[in-house]
Amino acid sequence: MKLRQSVPKITGNGPHREYTSETTYRRIAPHLRRVGVTRVANITGLDRVGIPVYNAISPRSFDIISVYNGKGATEIDAKTSAVMEAVERFAAGLPMRPVAVASYTELEASGRRVLDPRSCNFEFHRAYTLDTPICWVEGFDLLNECAVLVPQFLAGYYLNFHEVPCYPVSTTNGIASGNSLEEAICHALCEVIERDDWTMADLVSNRLAGFAAQEDGTPIGAAISAWAQDLHPSVDPDSLPERAQFFMDKFHAAEIDIEVKNITSATGIPSFQAVVSEFISDSFSRSHHGIGTHPDAEVAVVRAIAEVAQSRVVDIQAMREDITAAGEPVEKALYHVRRSNRANPDAWAIKPSSRPVRLQDVPTHPSSDVMDDVRTLLDRLRARGLDQAIVVDLSPPAVPATVVRVIVPGAESWTVDRNKIGPRAREAWDGTLNTIRSAYAKRQQRTTGEQESNA
Numbered sequence: 001m002k003l004r005q006s007v008p009k010i011t012g013n014g015p016h017r018e019y020t021s022e023t024t025y026r027r028i029a030p031h032l033r034r035v036g037v038t039r040v041a042n043i044t045g046l047d048r049v050g051i052p053v054y055n056a057i058s059p060r061s062f063d064i065i066s067v068y069n070g071k072g073a074t075e076i077d078a079k080t081s082a083v084m085e086a087v088e089r090f091a092a093g094l095p096m097r098p099v100a101v102a103s104y105t106e107l108e109a110s111g112r113r114v115l116d117p118r119s120c121n122f123e124f125h126r127a128y129t130l131d132t133p134i135c136w137v138e139g140f141d142l143l144n145e146c147a148v149l150v151p152q153f154l155a156g157y158y159l160n161f162h163e164v165p166c167y168p169v170s171t172t173n174g175i176a177s178g179n180s181l182e183e184a185i186c187h188a189l190c191e192v193i194e195r196d197d198w199t200m201a202d203l204v205s206n207r208l209a210g211f212a213a214q215e216d217g218t219p220i221g222a223a224i225s226a227w228a229q230d231l232h233p234s235v236d237p238d239s240l241p242e243r244a245q246f247f248m249d250k251f252h253a254a255e256i257d258i259e260v261k262n263i264t265s266a267t268g269i270p271s272f273q274a275v276v277s278e279f280i281s282d283s284f285s286r287s288h289h290g291i292g293t294h295p296d297a298e299v300a301v302v303r304a305i306a307e308v309a310q311s312r313v314v315d316i317q318a319m320r321e322d323i324t325a326a327g328e329p330v331e332k333a334l335y336h337v338r339r340s341n342r343a344n345p346d347a348w349a350i351k352p353s354s355r356p357v358r359l360q361d362v363p364t365h366p367s368s369d370v371m372d373d374v375r376t377l378l379d380r381l382r383a384r385g386l387d388q389a390i391v392v393d394l395s396p397p398a399v400p401a402t403v404v405r406v407i408v409p410g411a412e413s414w415t416v417d418r419n420k421i422g423p424r425a426r427e428a429w430d431g432t433l434n435t436i437r438s439a440y441a442k443r444q445q446r447t448t449g450e451q452e453s454n455a
Contacts (some may be wrong), residue, residue: 062093194293
């Protein structure tokens with residue numbers, strides 16, 4: 001796989017685009033029927049926020065859903081975003097011709113470079129073992145600059161598969177489209193890191209903090225909970241740049257409070273979660289969120305805020321097949337999109353932090369070149385001990401768009417798929433617990449010393 005050394009961005013610093021949204025849409029529009037899109041619709045007006053949101057509708061998709069969505073600062077941005085999502089899902093479901101049909105054990109013994117299925121954070125399918133013959137396709141490891149075989153089931157996105165899959169769930173994590181290979185890879189890497197950061201923040205600042213407050217039930221438990229929540233603090237809204245303020249002002253004009261949390265991990269690539277909570281009716285979700293990740297902190301925070309608007313409008317429209325009635329049970333893999341008519345105002349994601357962070361204090365890596373972004377993303381993954389970033393080209397034939405799946409073994413994704421918590425997430429959980437225990441022990445020692453001194 002050959003990447004260009006330089007891919008200048010059309011607008012200078014900012015998102016990973018080498019063409020404008022207008023040019024991208026003009027290129028892809030003649031091919032919409034080829035990828036199954038029969039209608040593109042503006043659904044912005046369903047909500048009062050006013051941030052542009054579009055649908056691309058594919059009635060005969062291979063997917064669990066047939067309605068894809070896009071958002072942006074302008075209508076053409078949102079329209080282009082929606083159709084490019086439809087393109088990537090279409091491509092991910094296409095059949096691929098395997099380069100090998102064999103077990104992992106056989107391939108490893110033969111000396112071929114092959115991804116170890118155990119290295120990804122998924123439980124095995126109940127009928128799969130390392131000795132099970134399966135289909136393998138070729139990918140390219142960007143960190144080691146070599147070809148490597150990966151399971152076909154992992155490379156694509158399949159609801160029905162022709163053989164025993166290696167994992168019980170298929171996800172779209174790391175599948176992305178773009179005008180070029182470089183654009184698509186950049187988008188995919190951002191998504192993989194986004195899900196990793198979201199999982200880490202959710203486990204520590206949401207779940208661990210909640211357990212501390214509930215289980216202890218004392219001022220000490222409340223203090224521990226507040227401390228854990230502030231490990232991923234709110235972003236001071238006054239510190240946001242003009243582009244982000246444009247989106248924030250839309251929510252404020254609609255009289256909707258929005259909270260933005262800094263969920264950037266030790267990887268150092270900026271990630272943010274934005275959340276709104278509003279009661280409209282018992283049948284409507286009480287809260288909606290958006291996540292954004294990008295080497296440029298400004299781009300990442302804008303994506304998170306804009307995605308909240310998309311989440312609200314899509315919920316109101318209720319056309320997606322994965323939208324359920326509020327409170328209705330869903331399978332674990334759909335927890336992150338299920339409707340809930342309840343929201344805890346003291347929950348980490350909704351409650352403002354006692355010590356917000358300014359956006360200028362969040363690590364950021366702005367650039368004017370897509371390949372600079374790609375190199376930054378890869379360097380940060382390597383620095384955190386993730387030593388593979390495998391790209392599989394899924395691009396559909398005769399369509400002027402590139403689609404890839406990027407697989408980063410060891411990256412966390414539990415918040416999205418609810419399948420398996422990996423070693424890095426367990427380390428974050430245990431490390432936070434150990435810090436809490438150490439602080440609690442020191443407090444107890446001080447208390448005991450004060451009591452003995454008074455005696």
